[in-house]
Amino acid sequence: MSLKKSPWLLHYDGSSCNGCDIEVLACLTPVYDAERFGVINTGNPRHADLLLLTGSINHQNEEVVRNLYAQMPEPKVVLAVGICATSGGVFADCYNVKGGADKVVPVDVYIPGCAARPEAIIDGIVRALGVLEQKRAAAEKKV
Amino acid sequence: MESLIPALTYLLLAPLAGGLLAGVDRIVSARMQRRVGPPLLQPFYDVAKLFSKGDVEVNGLQYPLALCHLVFMALAGALFFAGGDLLLVIFVFTVAALFLVAAAFSSASPYSFVGAERELIIILAAEPALLIAAAAIYKVAGSLSFLAVAASGTALITRLPGVFLCLVYVLTMKLRKSPFDLSYSHHAHQEIVKGITTDLGGRSLAFIELTHWYENIFLMGLVYLFFAFSLPLGLAAVALTYFLEVLADNTNARVRWQLALSSTWGITLLLAGGNLLALYALGAK
Numbered sequence: 001m002s003l004k005k006s007p008w009l010l011h012y013d014g015s016s017c018n019g020c021d022i023e024v025l026a027c028l029t030p031v032y033d034a035e036r037f038g039v040i041n042t043g044n045p046r047h048a049d050l051l052l053l054t055g056s057i058n059h060q061n062e063e064v065v066r067n068l069y070a071q072m073p074e075p076k077v078v079l080a081v082g083i084c085a086t087s088g089g090v091f092a093d094c095y096n097v098k099g100g101a102d103k104v105v106p107v108d109v110y111i112p113g114c115a116a117r118p119e120a121i122i123d124g125i126v127r128a129l130g131v132l133e134q135k136r137a138a139a140e141k142k143v
Numbered sequence: 144m145e146s147l148i149p150a151l152t153y154l155l156l157a158p159l160a161g162g163l164l165a166g167v168d169r170i171v172s173a174r175m176q177r178r179v180g181p182p183l184l185q186p187f188y189d190v191a192k193l194f195s196k197g198d199v200e201v202n203g204l205q206y207p208l209a210l211c212h213l214v215f216m217a218l219a220g221a222l223f224f225a226g227g228d229l230l231l232v233i234f235v236f237t238v239a240a241l242f243l244v245a246a247a248f249s250s251a252s253p254y255s256f257v258g259a260e261r262e263l264i265i266i267l268a269a270e271p272a273l274l275i276a277a278a279a280i281y282k283v284a285g286s287l288s289f290l291a292v293a294a295s296g297t298a299l300i301t302r303l304p305g306v307f308l309c310l311v312y313v314l315t316m317k318l319r320k321s322p323f324d325l326s327y328s329h330h331a332h333q334e335i336v337k338g339i340t341t342d343l344g345g346r347s348l349a350f351i352e353l354t355h356w357y358e359n360i361f362l363m364g365l366v367y368l369f370f371a372f373s374l375p376l377g378l379a380a381v382a383l384t385y386f387l388e389v390l391a392d393n394t395n396a397r398v399r400w401q402l403a404l405s406s407t408w409g410i411t412l413l414l415a416g417g418n419l420l421a422l423y424a425l426g427a428k
Contacts, residue, residue, distance in 0.1 A: 003195060005188040033178040035169075038185050044337035046199055046344035049192075073199040073344055136195070 003049070003075070003136055004129045006038045010048035012068055014101070015091075016055030019115035020082035024052060026118045027125075034122055045071035050128055052121075053101040056084040056091050062104050069105045075135035077128045079109045081121060086110045146290060150225035153360070154217055161356020162186045164363075168389055175393045186352070193349035201250050201342050208246035209347040213354045215239035220361035226290030229277045236273075236361070240266050243339060243351065250342035258339030261326035264400050265316045268407040272313040275415040279306045280368070282422055289364065293371035300369040300380075305418030307369050311384055312410050316403070317362055319355070320392035323403050 013021050027034040028041055042048055045068045053065065069078065080101040083089040088099040101107050108131045111124035165186040173180025182188075200206050216239040223232045240262070247259035277287060283302045284292040292299070300307055316323040327338040340348055363381045370377035398406075 003192050005182075006185070006192040008189075030177040033173070033180070035173060035181050036179050038181050038188055042337060044341055044344075046342060047337060047340070047348065049196075073196045075196075 003132050006040075007049050007125060007129055007132070008040045008042045008047050009050040009052050009125070010042060010045050010068065010072070011052045011054070012065060014053055014055035014061045014065065014085065015058055015097075016082065016084060020054040020085070020113075023115045023118050024054065024081060024121060027121050032118045032122060034125065037122075037126070039125065045069075046073065048072050049076060049132060050125065051076065051078045051105070052081050053078065053085045053105075053107075054081045056088045057098045057101055057103050058096050059098065062098065065101065065104050075132055075139060077108045077132045077135070078105050079111060079124050079128055080107045081111045081124070082116045083112050083114045086112050089114065146225040146227075149290070150221040153221050153224040157217070157220060157357050157360040158353055161353075161358075161360045162190070164359055164385070165356060168385070171386070171389050172393055175390070186356075190349045190352050193344075193352070194346055196345040199344035200347060201252075204249040205246050205343060205347050208242050208249060209343060209350040212239055212242040212246065213350045213357070215242060216354045216357045216361070220357050220364070223289055223361055223364060226288040229280065229287040229289070230274075233270075233273045233277060236358075237266060237270065239354070239358075243354075246343060246347070247339045247341075252342045254337070254341040255339065258326045258337075258341060261400060262339050264404055265323070265326060268404045269313045269316050271408065272309050272411040272415055275411060275419060276303075276306050276310055276365075279303050279415065279419050279422065282419065289368060292368060296372045298370075298372045302422065303369065303418055305414035305421075307366075309411050309415040309418075310365065310369075311387070312414075313407060314362055314366070314384070315388060315391060316407070318359060318388050320388050322391070322395040322398040323407075324392075324397060325400055325403060328397075 011021070011024050025041075026032060028039070045051075049072075051069060051072060057065065069076070078101065080086045084091060085101045088097050091097045092099060098104075109124045109128045111120050113120055163183070166181075166183040169185060170180040170183065215235055219232050219235040219239055222235060223229070244259045244262050244266075247255045247262070280292060280299060280303070281287050283299060284295055284297040286292055286295070319327055321328070327340055340351060343351060363385065366381050366384050367377045370380045
């Protein structure tokens with residue numbers, strides 16, 4: 001129960017045009033106020049429960065994303081925000097682009113859109129909380 | 144035995160009161176930013192979650208150091224409310240803060256180091272004010288014990304207005320509020336990664352949050368001491384002081400450490416030192 005009520009998120013901008021990043025920050029503004037659900041935008045992977053990735057994966061940010069994911073404590077959930085993070089979008093065929101976030105880390109929730117709307121991002125976060133609970137339940141079963 | 148009851152009450156109820164205070168703080172902050180804000184019990188949800196997270200210590204030292212931080216802070220507050228010597232309370236309070244610095248220095252992260260160094264600056268800045276406050280309280284009330292001063296009915300605030308104002312200034316640092324939240328802030332994404340807690344997560348971070356609740360209630364007790372002659376006035380003073388701290392937090396940008404240190408020492412020298420000198424000059428008992 002407590003996991004669900006206190007999602008702290010880490011936002012990483014891979015190679016996004018900043019459209020999705022602005023929308024992620026818009027979620028925290030007075031209009032959408034994601035803190036109503038206990039969401040805190042922390043800048044620290046060790047404190048984070050959710051990893052929000054925007055932009056496509058390329059050869060330069062691949063290691064960074066993997067590193068950030070590894071530093072987050074279990075249970076953790078990854079959200080691919082925007083069409084670039086979900087599949088590479090219009091950049092998928094570029095020589096320097098590897099594709100979506102799922103090329104390097106396991107993605108649990110895909111939030112498409114160009115840019116993804118704040119409503120969609122908040123909806124995605126709420127869905128991610130369900131996944132987080134499932135992961136914890138699965139981890140407890142294993143022990 | 145009589146002093147045991149307030150100490151035990153503090154140990155049991157301070158986390159509860161401190162958590163609620165943090166919840167009110169977050170709602171009031173949100174309203175100041177025209178947001179709805181989180182539920183009142185959000186700080187409790189956060190701490191419960193941190194305890195349920197996986198093991199994330201980066202070395203074997205962090206966890207015991209964070210635990211010591213909690214134990215010594217609770218001890219400082221319990222000593223204070225039990226009527227212990229105020230100088231000893233301040234000493235234990237500082238030791239508690241140093242454990243947090245040690246926990247941050249034990250990791251290899253440069254961000255953690257920057258946070259720890261800034262925390263040391265905060266301790267350095269705040270210490271003279273606390274010690275002068277203790278000396279001034281002894282000069283006026285003739286005792287260094289919370290219970291004795293409260294029972295004597297001495298109106299500290301009328302004799303020590305400068306010391307009180309200086310203490311409120313220093314409180315901004317200790318409550319981790321802007322403009323002096325150099326090493327750690329509760330607000331989103333404001334520091335160099337996450338300041339002093341960069342490498343602390345899970346249960347270690349939960350201990351630090353709990354410690355902060357103990358600390359806040361102790362500091363509010365210190366504010367109350369100046370108005371201890373009247374219970375309603377004391378509680379009103381505590382509420383108003385905390386509100387002003389939240390207001391300052393939401394209306395100020397963080398200052399550089401040089402300004403934080405020099406302004407605090409300046410204010411301490413002028414207000415608290417001046418107040419103390421005036422007491423001696425006027426030959427007041």
